[in-house]
Amino acid sequence: MIQSKITLPDELQRFNPVTVIGAGTIGVSWTALFLAYGLTVRVNDPRPDVKEVVLNGIDQIKPTLKALGLPTEGLTNRLEIEPDLDRALQGAAVIQENGPERLEFKHELFSKIEKVVSKETLLLSSSSGIPSSEIAKGMKNPERLLIGHPFNPPHLVPLVEVVPGEHTKDQAVQDAITFYRALGKEPMVLEKEIPGFVANRLQSALFREAVNLVLEGVVSMEDLDRIVTNSIGLRWAVGGPFLTFHLGGGKGGLPAFLQHLGPNLQNGWKNLGNPNLDEANVQTLSNHAMNSYGNVPIEQLEKSRDQKQLSVLKMLKDQQSSR
Amino acid sequence: MIQSKITLPDELQRFNPVTVIGAGTIGVSWTALFLAYGLTVRVNDPRPDVKEVVLNGIDQIKPTLKALGLPTEGLTNRLEIEPDLDRALQGAAVIQENGPERLEFKHELFSKIEKVVSKETLLLSSSSGIPSSEIAKGMKNPERLLIGHPFNPPHLVPLVEVVPGEHTKDQAVQDAITFYRALGKEPMVLEKEIPGFVANRLQSALFREAVNLVLEGVVSMEDLDRIVTNSIGLRWAVGGPFLTFHLGGGKGGLPAFLQHLGPNLQNGWKNLGNPNLDEANVQTLSNHAMNSYGNVPIEQLEKSRDQKQLSVLKMLKDQQSSR
Structure with missing residues (x-):
């Protein structure tokens, strides 16, 4: 399905506008994807060349969006570059955070964020390593904070790992799923926080x-x-690794496979390298x-x-x- | 390219006929592929229902061969079921062995094989775990013995791991590559034997x-x-795992990637599970x-x-x- 005009789908109305924090590779990729789906996007990054970086990045991503069947005409019409954090956060329905992977940085950032945004704002962190339970420590309202970790680049690869912490309300998890699905992504919810996710x-x-x-x-x-x-x-x-072995087990599926080849596998694991x-x-x-x-x-x-x-x-x- | 008639390509002439030993999943899959490329195939297996097993197997594989663009008309015209090992081996240009993964079995089998076949016969073992240097022990002429390990099922997945032992002559490795490439496979030669291969x-x-x-x-x-x-x-x-990270390293490629993220990776390895x-x-x-x-x-x-x-x-x- 190729659309020529960008229009905001109904299911994304309540997630508009989005604030993207951090204009690195991941942040710019999210920005381009959000824009192609009709969201208004405010990008915040302290670097002086932020505008150039974002516009160049989007330019490079455009052909891929097109190839994915997404509209790209007037892609940057609803893009705002806002180097001031407080102003960037004003009225945001969703925050997608892509800052440096340092816990102190995230602590400071999210304590600033929660002072400005509404309690309804969905707080998503692209963090690939820091679980949101760590980030939530010191926050007053972490109920809508969770991890939305994409596989690079987010505009192309479908997976988003959705990882709630103990503080995350169910509704926030549901909202994150709805948000990412509406963007054509495949959000997968983890049942437990673990460093590095899955x-x-x-x-x-x-x-x-x-x-x-x-x-x-x-x-x-x-x-x-x-x-x-x-x-x-x-x-x-x-097909993933379990399905592959499930189908490699003949009529008995994975149970038969593990019964017959489990000892071999276990033995092989002992000989794997540890460089x-x-x-x-x-x-x-x-x-x-x-x-x-x-x-x-x-x-x-x-x-x-x-x-x-x-x-x-x-x-x-x-x-x-x-x- | 869809062909309707099966014809033996020039580059396969000198590899004809082939003897397939062992009519399990792998053996039957090889058989179907060899037949579709015009080779004459003799299948040897001691099980009493070998004919039924092979014919049923080929029947199930046929649609996949067709979908791959291979001819399937008269697919079993050049198929011979020969339960007697010596007769099955007579005049074979190539042996593709798919017997049980037990060293004693392979020893016994290959000592029988070398008594019957010519010194020019290419001896390929589908073994997924036993290096040919082990099998070669006790053989008089292991110069043309090597591993040709497919990824299941061989008629569909391109990879064949070609693993020579110390005893294997270079020409045999070259012949194995030529043979598998002519069958549309992607033979990859390992530089060293290692249990489980790559x-x-x-x-x-x-x-x-x-x-x-x-x-x-x-x-x-x-x-x-x-x-x-x-x-x-x-x-x-x-793109494989190295290329993926090479492209994840920006302009600096894999060297830059490892410089920046190596310590993180190493740290993560410590926390991987050992179930x-x-x-x-x-x-x-x-x-x-x-x-x-x-x-x-x-x-x-x-x-x-x-x-x-x-x-x-x-x-x-x-x-x-x-x-």
Whole structure:
């Protein structure tokens, strides 16, 4: 479905306007997505070149939004750059915070935020590591504070990990789900706070063994990447690790799979590597990276990756909606 | 490209005929693929119902071959079921072995094999765990023995891990690559033997943390799967873990990424789980599986997964050939 004009959908009316705090990669990506869905967005960041950074960023993201079937005409019409935090927060229905990952910073920021916004304002933090229960300490009204952690870049990758803390009211969780769904995202609510949440922990676990295999000289970096894209990557794009093994267990599903192959798996876990990212190993890995990818400009690798990513994404979305 | 008639391509002439040993899931899948590419295939398995198993298996695989653009008319014309090992081996240009994963079994089998086949026969083992250096012990002519480990199912997933042992001659490695490439596969040669090879080790590393997160009550099994398909799965279908972080490092690529985020990663690795697949946990995971997927028949889940898998695969292949 390709729309030519940007219009605010009904289900997003009560989430308008949005204040985006922090104009880094994540903040700018959220901004572009929010704008494409018709939201009025106020961006706050203390850096002096904030306007340039945001406008350039949106310019680069535009083609991807278009490719996703989103309207981009007059994309920045409802964009406001507001370097003053208090003014940026005035009247906001939603805050999407993307500041530095330091607890003291978040404490100070959210204590300022709650002084200005209404109690109805949804307070979402993109934090990838700090649970909102930590941020909430010292706040007077953390009932509507929770984590809305995207997988980079938020305008392209569907996942948003929604992680409430003990202080978060159910209604705020429901609102976060409604908000992100209306933006075409796939919000997934975690039942428990854990450092790194789910996607990054899983990514990190695989990456540890990937580092081990390259450092052990089993495979080059480029070959390891091709092994992944030609096997588990393909698999996990259409079914997660549990479903994959559930279907690998024959008629008995995952229970049969674990019964038969559990001891093997457990044994294999003992032999996985535990590499150290010390200076020498970082240097070795950096050399490998330059050998594998150094001869192609990053922009070109990125363009080729994003093109494939978009096609896969659109294809899976089409299949989903045709079911 | 859709062909209607099966013809043996020039580059496969010297690999004809092929003997497939073992008519389990992997063996039957190889058989169907080999047949679709015009090879004459002799299947050997001691089970009394081998003919039925192979024919039924090929029947189920046929639609997927078709969807991949392969010809399927008269698919079983060049199929021979030969329960006698010696007769099955006579004149074979290639052996693809898919027997049980027990070292003694492989020892005995390959000592029988080398007595019958010519020294030119390419000896490929689908073993997912036993390196060929182990199998080669006790053989007189292991120069053309090596691992050709597919990712299940071989007729669909592109990856074949090609793992030579110390005894394997270079020419045999080159031949294995030529053979698998001519079959539309993506053979990747490992530089070193390691238990579990690469894809399964990476898969296992991620699965360990997945098991940990479900056992810790952070997320349901189904939600974890959806988190993966909506983030890292999508990413890794189009670029492996190193390329992903190389592009996540900005202009500085992976070296900059590791410089900035290495300490964080290393720290995170310390906190990854180390679950035990004991009886109680296997029971808990089995219950989770039934809660998440028990209400949908396995065949239906499989069909839906395979359909998506095929579309993603075709799309990526089209993009590759159009580059």
